[in-house]
Amino acid sequence: AQKITQTQPGMFVQEKEAVTLDCTYDTSDQSYGLFWYKQPSSGEMIFLIYQGSYDEQNATEGRYSLNFQKARKSANLVISASQLGDSAMYFCAMREGPPGTSGSRLTFGEGTQLTVNP
Amino acid sequence: KAGVTQTPRYLIKTRGQQVTLSCSPISGHRSVSWYQQTPGQGLQFLFEYFSETQRNKGNFPGRFSGRQFSNSRSEMNVSTLELGDSALYLCASSISRDRGLGNTGELFFGEGSRLTVL
Numbered sequence: 001a002q003k004i005t006q007t008q009p010g011m012f013v014q015e016k017e018a019v020t021l022d023c024t025y026d027t028s029d030q031s032y033g034l035f036w037y038k039q040p041s042s043g044e045m046i047f048l049i050y051q052g053s054y055d056e057q058n059a060t061e062g063r064y065s066l067n068f069q070k071a072r073k074s075a076n077l078v079i080s081a082s083q084l085g086d087s088a089m090y091f092c093a094m095r096e097g098p099p100g101t102s103g104s105r106l107t108f109g110e111g112t113q114l115t116v117n118p
Numbered sequence: 119k120a121g122v123t124q125t126p127r128y129l130i131k132t133r134g135q136q137v138t139l140s141c142s143p144i145s146g147h148r149s150v151s152w153y154q155q156t157p158g159q160g161l162q163f164l165f166e167y168f169s170e171t172q173r174n175k176g177n178f179p180g181r182f183s184g185r186q187f188s189n190s191r192s193e194m195n196v197s198t199l200e201l202g203d204s205a206l207y208l209c210a211s212s213i214s215r216d217r218g219l220g221n222t223g224e225l226f227f228g229e230g231s232r233l234t235v236l
Contacts (some may be wrong), residue, residue: 033223043206045227091161095223104149104212104225105174108161 002027002096004109012115013082020067021077021112023092029053033095034075035106036066040088048090051075082116089113120145122228124209130234136197139231143190143211149173150192151225152184155206164207167192199235206230 003026013019025034036048051059051066059066067076079086090113093106123142131137143150151166151174163176167186184194190211196203210225 035224037227042229043208043232044229045208045210045225047224047226050224104151104166104210104223105163105176106225107163108153110160 002029002032002094002107004092004094004107006092006109006112008112009110010113010115012117013079015084015116015118016081018078018080019082019114021079021090021092021114023075023077023109025073025075025092025094027073027094027096029096031097034066034068035093035095036064036075036077037091037093037108038086038088039091039111045091049077079114084116084118087114087116122209122211122226124207124228124231126231127229128232128234130236131199132236133199133201135199136195137199137233138193138195139207139209139233141192141194141209141211141228143192143209144226147211147213147226148190149212150186150190151210151212152192152194153208153210154178155208155230156202156204161208164194196233201235204233204235206232 005024032053034051037045039045049059049061049064049066051068058068063080065078089111091111092109125140149168152164153161155161166174170186181197186192208230210227212225
């Protein structure tokens, strides 16, 4: 069964500094997708970044980058130049199988609460 | 482009009652999935509907049910409510194309319906 592990329940970072949120996963599938979502206190899950298992380059989206190490089964999120508005819960999630064929079911980690200090 | 809309946002019920939650997906999205989020269990997949058919189902009792209409709108129902059903219920929609560039299987979430069972 697929599993996502986020070992950092809480992280603190100073404004304008970079922070890395850890995520490891376990799957026997060769094709899968990895996602990071941000959940502010309002509750809505906001998509940040995606990495496909066959993507050769690490994904980047603005200040977000994904450090994908396939052999180690890790997909860490790096946030550069942290802002106060980045304070939120961050979830790593995985979709097993290629997109569309197995549905849209994601398995989520337990989340990391990030606090950005001024 | 309107996002995923969930109603109601907040509701309070008592044990033994039943509740119906509604979700309107992003226009053009044919897949709707539901997740339950609690402090103890985290984010757990309930079920997914695609073209009015249940495509995936999580490990929840039969008290949890759902359906999807021809316009892709979805409802979920919880009967005989228990205290443990208190949670944030998140709906997500997806294009769910089998092929095509940029099809990551990304889920777009609504703000959720926060259910309190007394």
